[in-house]
Amino acid sequence: MLNDFLLLMKSELVLAFILFLLLILKVGKEIRNERLLALIQILLLGNFIFGFFFIESGSLFGGMFATNGLIAFQKSIIGLGIYLISLLFSDWLKKSEHLPEFFILLLSAVLGMFFLISSGNLLMFYLSLELATIPVAAMANFDLDKKISSEASMKMILSSALSSGVLLFGISLIYGVTGTMSFDQIAALLDGSSLQILAFVFLFTAFAFKLSIVPFHLWTADVYEGAPIAVTSFLSVISKGTIAFILLTILYKVFAPMYALWYNMVMLLSVITMVVGNLFALRQQNIKRFLAFSSIAQVGFILLGISSYSNEGTSSVVYFVLIYVFSNLAAFGVAGAISQAAGKERIEDYKGLYQTNPFISWVLALSLFSLAGIPPTAGFFGKLFLITAGASKGNYFFIAVAALNMIISLYYYLRIVRAVFMDKNDQPIAKINLDPSTKLGMIICTAGIILIGLLSWVYDYITTLSI
Amino acid sequence: MMEPGLNHVLFVSTALFFIGIFGFLTRRNLITMLMSIELVLNSVNINFIAFNKYVWPHKLDGLFFSIFIIAIAAAEAAVAIAIIINLYRSHQSIDVENTEDLKF
Numbered sequence: 240m241l242n243d244f245l246l247l248m249k250s251e252l253v254l255a256f257i258l259f260l261l262l263i264l265k266v267g268k269e270i271r272n273e274r275l276l277a278l279i280q281i282l283l284l285g286n287f288i289f290g291f292f293f294i295e296s297g298s299l300f301g302g303m304f305a306t307n308g309l310i311a312f313q314k315s316i317i318g319l320g321i322y323l324i325s326l327l328f329s330d331w332l333k334k335s336e337h338l339p340e341f342f343i344l345l346l347s348a349v350l351g352m353f354f355l356i357s358s359g360n361l362l363m364f365y366l367s368l369e370l371a372t373i374p375v376a377a378m379a380n381f382d383l384d385k386k387i388s389s390e391a392s393m394k395m396i397l398s399s400a401l402s403s404g405v406l407l408f409g410i411s412l413i414y415g416v417t418g419t420m421s422f423d424q425i426a427a428l429l430d431g432s433s434l435q436i437l438a439f440v441f442l443f444t445a446f447a448f449k450l451s452i453v454p455f456h457l458w459t460a461d462v463y464e465g466a467p468i469a470v471t472s473f474l475s476v477i478s479k480g481t482i483a484f485i486l487l488t489i490l491y492k493v494f495a496p497m498y499a500l501w502y503n504m505v506m507l508l509s510v511i512t513m514v515v516g517n518l519f520a521l522r523q524q525n526i527k528r529f530l531a532f533s534s535i536a537q538v539g540f541i542l543l544g545i546s547s548y549s550n551e552g553t554s555s556v557v558y559f560v561l562i563y564v565f566s567n568l569a570a571f572g573v574a575g576a577i578s579q580a581a582g583k584e585r586i587e588d589y590k591g592l593y594q595t596n597p598f599i600s601w602v603l604a605l606s607l608f609s610l611a612g613i614p615p616t617a618g619f620f621g622k623l624f625l626i627t628a629g630a631s632k633g634n635y636f637f638i639a640v641a642a643l644n645m646i647i648s649l650y651y652y653l654r655i656v657r658a659v660f661m662d663k664n665d666q667p668i669a670k671i672n673l674d675p676s677t678k679l680g681m682i683i684c685t686a687g688i689i690l691i692g693l694l695s696w697v698y699d700y701i702t703t704l705s706i
Numbered sequence: 707m708m709e710p711g712l713n714h715v716l717f718v719s720t721a722l723f724f725i726g727i728f729g730f731l732t733r734r735n736l737i738t739m740l741m742s743i744e745l746v747l748n749s750v751n752i753n754f755i756a757f758n759k760y761v762w763p764h765k766l767d768g769l770f771f772s773i774f775i776i777a778i779a780a781a782e783a784a785v786a787i788a789i790i791i792n793l794y795r796s797h798q799s800i801d802v803e804n805t806e807d808l809k810f
Contacts, residue, residue, distance in 0.1 A: 362771055369778050373785050380789055389793040390805045396786045397739060401730055403782075404746035407775060408723055411753035414771070418762040461808040 246295050247306050250314045251353050253289055257282050258346045265339040272333045279342055280325050280676065287318040298359060302421050305359040309704040313356050313484045313557060320477045320564045321349055326680030327572035328469035330579045333674075341381060344374040345473065352481040356488075361410050361420040364485070365403070371481065372399045372449070375474060379466040391465025398458040402448030409441030422493050429496045439494060439501065446489070449482045452508050452542065453515040456535050460519075463531035468578055471527055472571035475534045480560040483541050487553055490545060498548050502632065505546040509629075510637050513539030513644040520651050526574045526584050529651070530567070533610060536648060537563060543641055544625035547632055553705035555624035558698050562609065562621040565687035569606035572681055573599045580671040586655055591664030596671055600659050602681045609688045611652040612645055617692030624698070715756040722749035736790050736800040740783060747779045 245252065260282070264270060296307035325332070325342075332338055351370025358364040376399060380392035414420065416435050417428040429435055444455065451459040463471045494501060516536030523529040544555045576599060577592075578584050593600040609618030622645065630638045673681075691697055726745030733739050751772040758768035794800050 362767070362774065365771075366774060366778070369782065373782055376789065377785055380792055383792065384796075386796045387807050389789065389796050390807055392789045393736065393793050393805065394808075396782075396789050397730075397736075397743070400740075400743045400782055400786065401727075401746070404723075404726070404743055404750065407747065407750040408753070410771075411750050411757065411768075414754065414768055415757040415761055418757075418765060418767075420767045420771070465808050 243297065244299060246293055247297050247299055248304065249293055250286075250290055250311070250318070251350060251357075253286050254346060254350050254353060257286060258343060258350065261339050261343050261346070265343070272335070272338050275338055276325070276329055276332055280322070280329075283318070283322040283325050287315065287322050290315040290318050302423065303360040303363045304354070304357050306357050307704075309553070309557070309701075310356050312701065312704055313480075313560075314353055316557070316561050316564060317349060317352055317356075317477055317481060320480070320568065321345065321473075323564070323568050323572075323680050323683060324469060324473055324477075326676045326683070327472070327568060328575050329674045329676045329680075331467065331469055331575060335381070337381070341378065341469075344378045348372075348374040348378070348473075349477070352477070355481060356484050358485070359422050361413070361422075361425075365407065365410065368406070368449075369403060371478070372403070375470070375478065378470045378473070379462060381467050381470060385465075387465035388467065389465075391462045394458050394465075395462045398448060402445045402455075405441055405448070406445030409438045409443075409445065412438035412441065422488070426493050426495055429494065431497050431500060435497070436500065439497060442489070443501070443504070446482065446486050447508070450479060450486065450538055451535055452538060453512040453535065456512070456515070459535060460528050460531040463534075464525055464528045468527065468571060468575040471530075472568055472575070475530065475571070476564050476567050479534065479538065480564065483538075483545070483556055483560060487545060487556055491548060491553065495548075502546055502548065505542055506629075506634060506637055509539045509542030509546060510640050511539075512536070512542060513641060517644050517647045517651075520648070524585050524587065526586055526589070526655075529586065529655075530570060530574070533648070533652070534567065536644065537567075537610070539644070540622055540625050540641065543629035543638075547628040549628065549631060550702070550705050551624075551628040551631060554698065554702045555621075555628045557701050557705065559621040559625055561697070561701075562617040562688070562691055565684045565691065566606045566609035566616075566618055569602050569681060569684035569688065570610065572677065572684065573603040573606070576671055576673060576677060577668060581668045583668060586658060588668065589655065590658045590662040591667030592659045595667050595669060598678075599671065599673070599681070602685055603659060604656050605685055605688050607652040607656055611649050613649075615692070616688050617690075618688070620692045620698070712756060712760040715752065715760075719749040719752040719756065722746075722752065734802050736793070736802060737787075739802070740786055740790075744779060744783070747775055751775055 294308055294311045298305040348371050351367045354367035355371055358367055376392055376396040379395050380389055382388035412434060417425050419425060447455040513536050516532050520529055520532035523532060541556055544552050609616035612618045612622040626641060723746055726742045729742030730739050754768040754772045790800055797804055
C-alpha cells in the first residue's frame with residue numbers, strides 16, 4: 240500500500256521535496272544567488288530525469304488520483320519546461336532579490352499542474368486548478384516596482400477568479416444531474432439532457448478562459464506583456480500545455496457521450512481562435528505581445544487536434560506541446576536575453592541583430608520557423624499531425640481555413656526573421672554576453688527543434704502511450 | 707404556506723450568480739469586483755447544498771465541495787488583495803479605469 244503510494248505519486252513527492260528544501264534554505268542562512276540557482280537547476284534536472292523511472296499506472300484515494308504512462312510523459316514535458324526556464328532566464332533570476340520565492344511559487348504552481356493532469360475527480364480537479372493558477376498570478380507581479388507588472392497581475396487574478404467561478408457553477412450543475420464527482424461515473428450517467436449541455440457550456444467556458452480561446456482571450460496579451468518575461472514564458476508554454484492535457488481528459492473521458500455536441504463547438508472555436516490570433520499578431524510591435532497572439536493562434540491548432548476525438552488526437556496534441564515547449568521557450572529565451580541586456584522589447588529594435596549577435600539570431604530564427612511550421616523543423620511535423628488528426632472527421636472546409644492560417648502566420652513570423660537578418664540598422668543591439676547556462680538552454684531548445692521532428696520514434700512512443 | 711422546493715433555491719442561486727457576473731462586468735472598483743466574485747462563489751455553494759439536500763440526500767460530495775470552495779475563496783481573496791494593495795502603491799488608485807497601460 241505504502242509502496243503503491245510512493246511509486247504512483249513519485250513525481251509529486253519529488254516536487255514537494257524540492258519545494259520544502261527551498262523553503263528551508265530560504266529560512267536558513269543567506270546563500271548567494273548564483274549558487275542557489277545552480278543548486279535549483281541541478282534539482283530540476285534531477286526531477287526531469289527521475290520522471291523516466293518507475294513509471295507505473297494505477298489510481299489512489301478512491302480514484303481521485305490516477306496515473307499511467309501517458310500522464311507520466313506529460314509530467315516529464317512539464318519538468319523539462321521548468322528546467323529550461325531555470326536555464327534560459329538565469330541572468331534575470333540571478334539579479335532578482337527574491338530568487339527562492341520565485342521558485343517556491345513556480346514549483347507550487349507546477350505541483351498543482353501535476354495533480355491537475357492526474358486528477359480523476361472534479362473536487363481534485365478544482366483544487367489543483369486553483370493551486371496551479373493562484374501562485375502564477377502572484378508571480379506575474381514579480382517586478383514589484385513596475386506599473387505594468389502589477390496591472391498584469393491584477394488582470395490575471397481577476398479573470399482567473401471569475402473563470403473558476405464559472406467553472407464551479409458548471410461543476411455544481413453536473414453534480415446536480417449525476418450525483419457524483421468521479422470522472423468515470425459521470426461519463427456513464429451523461430445522456431445529453433439540456434441541463435447537462437448547460438453545465439458543459441459553463442465548464443468549457445472556464446477552459447476557454449484558461450487556454451485563452453477566442454472570445455475569452457482578452458486577458459492574455461495584457462498579462463503576457465506586463466509580466467516578467469520568465470513568468471510569461473511559464474504562462475504561455477507550461478500553463479497552456481497543462482490545460483490542453485486536462486482538456487483532453489475532460490473531453491475524451493468525461494464528456495465522451497456528448498461527442499456529437501462538442502465536436503462542432505470545438506471545431507468552430509478552433510478556427511475562430513486561429514483567425515483572430517493571427518490577425519491580431521499581424522499588427523503587434525512588442526515582441527511579448529506578438530508571442531502572446533501567436534500562442535493564441537497555436538491554441539487554435541491544438542483545438543483542431545482535440546476535435547478529432549481519437550488516439551491520434553491525443554498523441555498529436557502531446558507531441559505538439561512537446562515541440563511547442565522547445566520552440567516557444569527558445570523564442571522567449573532570446574527575447575528575455577535581449578530585454579535583460581538592452582532593455583528593448585520592440586520588434587523594430589531587433590533590426591540588424593544578426594550583425595552583432597549571430598548565435599541568438601539563429602536560435603530566434605529557428606524557433607520562429609518551428610512556430611510557423613516550416614518543414615525541416617519539428618513544428619512542421621507537429622502541425623502536420625494535428626491537421627491530419629483534425630481532418631480524420633471530414634469537415635474539409637475548416638481544415639482548409641486552418642491551412643490558410645498557416646500561410647498568414649508565415650508572414651508575421653518571417654517579418655521578424657527579416658528584421659533580424661536583412662534590415663539595416665545604424666544602431667543595432669550591442670553584443671550580448673550570454674550566461675553559460677542561458678546558452679546551454681538555447682542549445683537544448685535548438686537541438687529539440689531540429690531533432691524531435693527527425694527522430695520518428697518520439698511520435699511512435701507517444702502513440703503507443705496514448706491508447 | 708408552500709414549502710420551498712429545489713426550484714426556488716435554484717432560482718435564488720442562479721440569480722445570485724448572474725448578479726455577481728453583472729457586478730463584475732459593470733463595477734469599476736477592484737474591491738467591489740472581488741466582492742462580485744464572492745457572490746458567484748456563494749451562489750455555487752447554495753447550488754451544492756441545495757442539490758445535496760433535495761436530490762442526493764444520501765451523499766456528502768456536495769457538502770465537502772462547498773467547504774473547499776469557502777477555503778479556496780479565502781486563499782484567492784488573500785492573494786488578490788495583496789495584488790490590489792501593490793497596485794494601489796504604484797497607481798495611487800484602485801479604479802480599473804486608471805489601469806490602462808496595457809491595451810490592444
